[in-house]
Structures are given as C-alpha cells and as structure tokens.
Amino acid sequence: MKRLSLMVLSGLMLGACSKEEPPPEPVRPVLYMEVKAQATENLGRFAGNIAARYESTLGFRVSGRIASRSVDVGSEVEKGQLLATLDPTDLQNQLRSSQGDLARVEAQYINAQANARRQQELFDRGVGAQAALDVAVTDLKTTQSSFNQAKASVQQAQDQLSYSELRTDHAAVVTEWKAEAGQVVSAGQQVVTLARPDIKEAVIDLPAPLAEQLPQDVVFKVASQLEPDINTTATLRELEPQAEASTRTRRARLTLADTPAAFRLGTAISVTLSSAIEPRIELPANALQEVDGKTQVWIVDMQNQTVSPHPVNVLSRGDDTLVVSGVKGGERVVTAGVNSLKPGQKVKVDKDSPR
Incomplete structure (x- = not known):
C-alpha cells in the first residue's frame, strides 16, 4: 500500500514539473528583404527615336x-x-530665245555706237548739226539700256536652267x-x-498631364531598345506648347549628353524619367501587420536569428507596395509569414531571400 502511494505521488510530481516547462517555440522559416532608402522617383518610361536636330x-x-x-x-x-x-527643255528654249534677243540688241548697240562716233566727228569738224548729234547720242543710250536688259535676261534664263x-x-x-x-x-x-547627321537628339511623346508637371530636376536616361547597355543621359531642349489632338501627347526633344555610335538616325530608344525626392522606404504590402489599430513590421536580428515588432507610419499606398517611415536603410524586414510570429521568436532565414 505504501508502495502504491509513492508511485502515485511521483506521478503527480512529474506531471507538475512538465507543466512548468512548456516546450520551446518552433523555429519558423521566414523571407526577408534588406531595406534600401529610395532617393529618386520613377516618372515613367517612354519609347522614342533618335532624330537629327536640324532638318531641311x-x-x-x-x-x-x-x-x-x-x-x-x-x-x-x-x-x-x-x-x-x-525636264530642262522649256528652260533651254527660254535661254535660246534670250540669247537671240541679246544678239539682236547687241547688233543695234554696236550700230548706235558707230553712228554716235560719226556724228561727233562731223560736229567737231564743223560740218555736222547739233540736232543730229543729239539724236545719235539719245539712240546710243536707248540701245545701251536695251543691251543691258537683254544681258540680264540671258543671265536670268541661265539661272532658271540651273535651278532645274x-x-x-x-x-x-x-x-x-x-x-x-x-x-x-x-x-x-x-x-x-x-x-544633318552631325547633331542628333532624342524625340519622345509625353502624356500632356505629365508634360505640364515635369519637375525642374527631372533626369532623362536614354537607352537603345535593342542594346539597353548603350545609354546616356539627356536634358529637355524643347517641349511643344500644344498637345496633339488625337493622342493628347506633347512632343519633347532632348539634348544628349553624349552620342554613342550606335545611336544612328532612326534608332529606337526608351527614355526613363526620374526626379530626386526625399529619401523614403518602400515595402511590399504583405510585410505590414495591423495590431490593435497600429501598423508594424518585423525586424530580423541576424546575429541572434530572432524577430521583433517595430511600429511604422504609412505615408502612401500603391497597388502592391507602401511607402513608410520608421525603419532605416540596411535593416532586414520580414516579407512573408508575419502573422505567425511572436516577439523574440527564433526564425530560420531563407538564404534565397532577396537582399
């Protein structure tokens, strides 16, 4: 009887001990990402082409x-x-006609010159009349004007022929x-x-709302569509004042910082627009957890392989991402499995997680 009582007592004591030492929390595998502060905002990517700055x-x-x-x-x-x-036929005929008129007027001019000299000689010897000399001089001036006009007509006909x-x-x-x-x-x-192939520029069409609100510090990155590694930066040279009626876009012409040899006239390009902003943190939506009306994320302690909650403020929301404040660049934030975590819990970090 005493032996039975001792066995029952021992069982009760062992049961009490087992309740005081609960089993350890399981080690949970998690995915995480290393937080990186973004200092630029992507405004869009647009297709365009390389064109000559000067065309005629x-x-x-x-x-x-x-x-x-x-x-x-x-x-x-x-x-x-x-x-x-x-076809030069008509112009050649006009030239021949002008040359014929010139030959005729030139003959009249030569005859008027000879007549004026004869009248002058007769007048100088006292056997010629002043009236006859005056008529000869007037006729000479008239034919000289006609001769000059005929020469100009020939020159004009020659120019017209060259314009063909x-x-x-x-x-x-x-x-x-x-x-x-x-x-x-x-x-x-x-x-x-x-x-003119010596000076090239990038040409793109921007949506009218974006074109009207371009930041002063906007940066254009121009890359070849077939070879994206070939790229350069550009600055806005000209923005058409009115939007195209059917597409509601405004054409922008960009001055290239340098012109790679692959940027030939007509080359298809893609242009990425970005601008500097206050540094911000962007996280996937599934990294955030709502607890008692507050938003938090789980920070991974890489040395101890544990996690701890950290409150954050949501600045803006996108389709699958959120912009937050309250975390620092370089911290590791859990991106999957946040609903099954507890403060100080041991975790197994997935080595394939993005860093």
Whole structure:
C-alpha cells in the first residue's frame, strides 16, 4: 500500500514539473528583404527615336516635271551633290530665245555706237548739226539700256536652267521624298527632306498631364531598345506648347549628353524619367501587420536569428507596395509569414531571400 502511494505521488510530481516547462517555440522559416532608402522617383518610361536636330525640306526654285531622282531615302549626300533634276527643255528654249534677243540688241548697240562716233566727228569738224548729234547720242543710250536688259535676261534664263537641278547645300542624310519622277511640281513645292547627321537628339511623346508637371530636376536616361547597355543621359531642349489632338501627347526633344555610335538616325530608344525626392522606404504590402489599430513590421536580428515588432507610419499606398517611415536603410524586414510570429521568436532565414 505504501508502495502504491509513492508511485502515485511521483506521478503527480512529474506531471507538475512538465507543466512548468512548456516546450520551446518552433523555429519558423521566414523571407526577408534588406531595406534600401529610395532617393529618386520613377516618372515613367517612354519609347522614342533618335532624330537629327536640324532638318531641311528642299524644293525646286522653278516649276516643271521631275525627270530623275539621283539618290534614295537613307543615302548620305555631300555638299553640292545632285539630288534630282527637272525636264530642262522649256528652260533651254527660254535661254535660246534670250540669247537671240541679246544678239539682236547687241547688233543695234554696236550700230548706235558707230553712228554716235560719226556724228561727233562731223560736229567737231564743223560740218555736222547739233540736232543730229543729239539724236545719235539719245539712240546710243536707248540701245545701251536695251543691251543691258537683254544681258540680264540671258543671265536670268541661265539661272532658271540651273535651278532645274536640285542640289544640297550641306552634308546630310535623305530621310524622305515627297515627289516622284514624272510628277509636275511648282516652284517652292516640298520635294525632299534632308537631316544633318552631325547633331542628333532624342524625340519622345509625353502624356500632356505629365508634360505640364515635369519637375525642374527631372533626369532623362536614354537607352537603345535593342542594346539597353548603350545609354546616356539627356536634358529637355524643347517641349511643344500644344498637345496633339488625337493622342493628347506633347512632343519633347532632348539634348544628349553624349552620342554613342550606335545611336544612328532612326534608332529606337526608351527614355526613363526620374526626379530626386526625399529619401523614403518602400515595402511590399504583405510585410505590414495591423495590431490593435497600429501598423508594424518585423525586424530580423541576424546575429541572434530572432524577430521583433517595430511600429511604422504609412505615408502612401500603391497597388502592391507602401511607402513608410520608421525603419532605416540596411535593416532586414520580414516579407512573408508575419502573422505567425511572436516577439523574440527564433526564425530560420531563407538564404534565397532577396537582399
């Protein structure tokens, strides 16, 4: 009987001891991220292209039918190179007619000169009349004026004939033809567009609301769409004052800080806009926990492999992220499993977690 009582007493004592020492909390695996303060704000990314800063559209200075085109779109041309010609037949006929008029008037002028000399000689010998000399001098002046006018007409006809050839006045690249061979064009009508390849710029279309509120310190990063590693920065040179009616965008022209060789005319580019802001912390939405009306995150103590709650203030909310204050750059914040954590709990840090 005494032995039975001792066994019961021992069992009760062992049961009491087991209640006083609860099992340790399980070590929970967690994902975390290292907090990094953001000092810039991304305003968007837009597609564009590399264009020449200076373009010119040329046309013939006379009317006529285009007889030939000497270069194609994309061709590089030198100063003075022939681009296109008009049918010169009518202009050549005008030149021949002017040259005929000049020959006729020149003969009259030579005859008036000879007559004026004869009348002057007769008058000097006292056998000529003053009236006859005056008539000869007047006729000479009249024919001289006609002669000068005929020479000017010939020069004008020669210039008109030369205008039947369209030449470039600077080195350029042909970007567009606006008329075809055989087409009749008028004087001054746009025929071909040339771009100077020595000075290039980036061209993009920005949404009107963004264009109207661009920060003063906005930074443009320009990169090739095919080779993103080829990039440079740019500054805003020109912003069109009015938005395009159908797209509600405003064209922006950017001056490149430098021009990589891969940035050829027409190269497709992507332009990222950013601006400096007060440093802020951005966290995924699932890293925050609401407890008793307060928002907190769990900070990982990497040395002890434990977690502790830390209050934060939410400054703004996005679709999947929040901007907060109350944490510092370099701290590790749990991003998954926050609802099953307790202060001081041991955790197992996932080595594949983003850092």
